[in-house]
Amino acid sequence: MTSAPLPIQELFLYNYLQMPPIITVQNLRKTYGPTVAVDDISFEVAEGEIFGLLGPNGAGKTTTVECLQALRQPDSGEIRVLGLDPRRQARELRKLIGSQLQESALPDRIRVWEALDLFASVTPRALDWRMLLEQWGLAAKRRSSFSSLSGGQRQRLFIALALVNNPKVVFLDEMTTGLDPAARRVAWDLIRAIRDNGTTVVLVTHFMDEAEKLCDRVAVVDKGKIIAADAPQGLIVQHAGEVRVIFTTDVADIAWLEAVPRVDRVERKGLMVEVRGSGPVIAYVAAALVGHGIIPGDLRVEQPTLEDVFLKLTGHSAGD
Amino acid sequence: MRTLLKLTWVEIKLFVREPITMVFTFALPIIFLFVMGGVFGNTPDPSVYRGVGAIDYYVPAYFGLVICAIGVVALPVHLTGYRERGVLRRLRASSISIWALLGSQLLVSFIIAVLGSILVTVLAIAVYGVDLAQSPGLLALAFVIATLSFSAVGFLLGAVLPSTRAAQGIGLILFFVMLILGGAGPPPEVLTGAMQIIGDITPLRWVILVLQDPWLGFGWAGQASLIVVGILLAATALSARFFRWE
Numbered sequence: 001m002t003s004a005p006l007p008i009q010e011l012f013l014y015n016y017l018q019m020p021p022i023i024t025v026q027n028l029r030k031t032y033g034p035t036v037a038v039d040d041i042s043f044e045v046a047e048g049e050i051f052g053l054l055g056p057n058g059a060g061k062t063t064t065v066e067c068l069q070a071l072r073q074p075d076s077g078e079i080r081v082l083g084l085d086p087r088r089q090a091r092e093l094r095k096l097i098g099s100q101l102q103e104s105a106l107p108d109r110i111r112v113w114e115a116l117d118l119f120a121s122v123t124p125r126a127l128d129w130r131m132l133l134e135q136w137g138l139a140a141k142r143r144s145s146f147s148s149l150s151g152g153q154r155q156r157l158f159i160a161l162a163l164v165n166n167p168k169v170v171f172l173d174e175m176t177t178g179l180d181p182a183a184r185r186v187a188w189d190l191i192r193a194i195r196d197n198g199t200t201v202v203l204v205t206h207f208m209d210e211a212e213k214l215c216d217r218v219a220v221v222d223k224g225k226i227i228a229a230d231a232p233q234g235l236i237v238q239h240a241g242e243v244r245v246i247f248t249t250d251v252a253d254i255a256w257l258e259a260v261p262r263v264d265r266v267e268r269k270g271l272m273v274e275v276r277g278s279g280p281v282i283a284y285v286a287a288a289l290v291g292h293g294i295i296p297g298d299l300r301v302e303q304p305t306l307e308d309v310f311l312k313l314t315g316h317s318a319g320d
Numbered sequence: 321m322r323t324l325l326k327l328t329w330v331e332i333k334l335f336v337r338e339p340i341t342m343v344f345t346f347a348l349p350i351i352f353l354f355v356m357g358g359v360f361g362n363t364p365d366p367s368v369y370r371g372v373g374a375i376d377y378y379v380p381a382y383f384g385l386v387i388c389a390i391g392v393v394a395l396p397v398h399l400t401g402y403r404e405r406g407v408l409r410r411l412r413a414s415s416i417s418i419w420a421l422l423g424s425q426l427l428v429s430f431i432i433a434v435l436g437s438i439l440v441t442v443l444a445i446a447v448y449g450v451d452l453a454q455s456p457g458l459l460a461l462a463f464v465i466a467t468l469s470f471s472a473v474g475f476l477l478g479a480v481l482p483s484t485r486a487a488q489g490i491g492l493i494l495f496f497v498m499l500i501l502g503g504a505g506p507p508p509e510v511l512t513g514a515m516q517i518i519g520d521i522t523p524l525r526w527v528i529l530v531l532q533d534p535w536l537g538f539g540w541a542g543q544a545s546l547i548v549v550g551i552l553l554a555a556t557a558l559s560a561r562f563f564r565w566e
Contacts, residue, residue, distance in 0.1 A: 069413060071409065071412070091415065091417070094412075094414070094415035095415050099413035099414065101409060101410065103406050104406035104407070104410040104413070105405040105407055105410065106407060106410060107334050107401075107402070107407055109333075109334050109337040109338065110334060117326065118323070118327060118330055118416075119414050119416075121323045121326045122323050122414060122415050123415075145337075161414065165414065
């Protein structure tokens with residue numbers, strides 16, 4: 001019997017489930033009065049992966065990771081982080097994890113180096129904070145007060161503070177909010193480097209591109225529930241498989257494109273033609289066009305993104 | 321322990337960088353020392369100032385005022401600001417314990433109270449030539465329970481007041497009421513009726529007596545010290561009950 005190749009999403013699961021889970025969450029629920037913040041969330045995170053919780057504001061992502069970090073008491077559900085129960089072993093747990101929180105601050109007049117030096121003092125395992133200052137582009141701001149930092153500089157300081165105790169798991173909540181595009185890319189590279197050094201990363205984000213580029217696996221959260229969880233490519237293949245091929249031509253009759261393999265639909269908007277299909281549709285369309293003597297100079301293909309997955313799964317975009 | 325010491329050092333630097341609290345803890349008591357000293361001199365009058373000279377009366381009273389400013393202005397504003405802005409959340413998530421936080425605030429209160437009191441003493445000696453404490457050992461003990469007591473009041477205000485604005489408003493009202501009616505302003509003997517009653521229920525009234533008696537050689541203020549310790553125990557219990565991280 002020949003074994004069929006595993007679908008992509010199962011391949012990713014297969015790889016990660018080889019590792020013992022470092023975080024397990026079962027049937028987590030948390031309400032604030034009548035508001036259900038987290039309805040029923042379960043997931044596992046394997047050691048050494050970058051796991052993303054992706055969803056719109058108010059979906060319950062932050063509440064979920066706050067429960068994992070022992071900053072909130074869940075109403076019900078079972079949580080284990082590094083084998084510890086955040087409800088009962090909060091102090092031991094906090095020493096082993098790093099936290100970058102939304103809605104937190106430092107005293108206005110504390111200096112950058114003082115904050116890092118202070119937060120490094122909680123554990124003998126701490127990293128050299130001078131190296132973190134360099135890595136996160138804060139070396140020139142070493143002696144600046146917190147209140148004088150820009151939004152992006154504050155954000156980078158908070159990430160550095162989350163890492164200074166050399167955590168086994170780091171929780172980053174909307175890490176790149178307030179960072180400019182160049183700084184975001186630097187941040188992504190640094191987070192990958194941290195993971196390569198053995199730290200597990202749990203990332204909360206509403207940025208689709210961040211989740212797609214950075215995460216090994218993504219859980220899509222909406223209205224307090226996980227509605228899909230997989231590798232970004234797995235989610236895309238499974239939930240938004242449609243590929244669009246776009247070109248312009250002044251040739252009027254293109255109805256024959258409908259018969260090309262892998263093509264589902266052809267749409268014409270003036271000179272622009274949009275072909276929707278799946279898988280390697282670009283190759284078939286390009287060959288057919290050349291066969292008909294049409295050589296468009298602007299032939300391009302648009303792969304679906306997590307954004308499309310999100311829209312399809314939730315019926316609304318992440319910004320809503 | 322390492323965290324406690326680091327945090328204490330950082331907090332001392334933060335205290336010194338904050339102009340408002342510096343004014344209330346260092347500048348105001350000194351301004352009052354010179355105003356009162358200039359107006360009343362240091363000639364004893366048996367009818368006021370417990371029968372001693374005004375300046376001899378005010379020097380230990382202003383130790384109490386420094387301690388009071390830390391307890392009702394500096395600490396509540398600092399702690400409510402930390403909670404309001406998420407600093408407490410941040411510290412907690414980085415496993416900086418409540419004990420390190422409160423311990424560091426207590427150490428800072430002591431250090432600032434000692435420095436402020438030394439400043440008052442040095443200036444009073446240099447300008448008015450006052451005598452030093454008659455019973456230094458008892459004064460040190462009085463200083464410890466006074467600072468603990470007002471720090472506990474500060475923790476309590478920091479725990480129950482909802483915002484920095486509330487802490488600033490209520491802290492300043494408490495500070496000025498205590499300053500004027502609690503024995504650090506006009507001599508307590510001239511206060512009558514409601515003013516006297518209000519003066520008697522302010523913690524500063526009793527803290528000043530506890531500090532004055534060993535300074536002036538009157539021995540130990542037994543009744544006043546029991547009240548100060550009572551305030552310490554009550555405020556500690558209530559702050560433990562009402563403290564919130566966020």
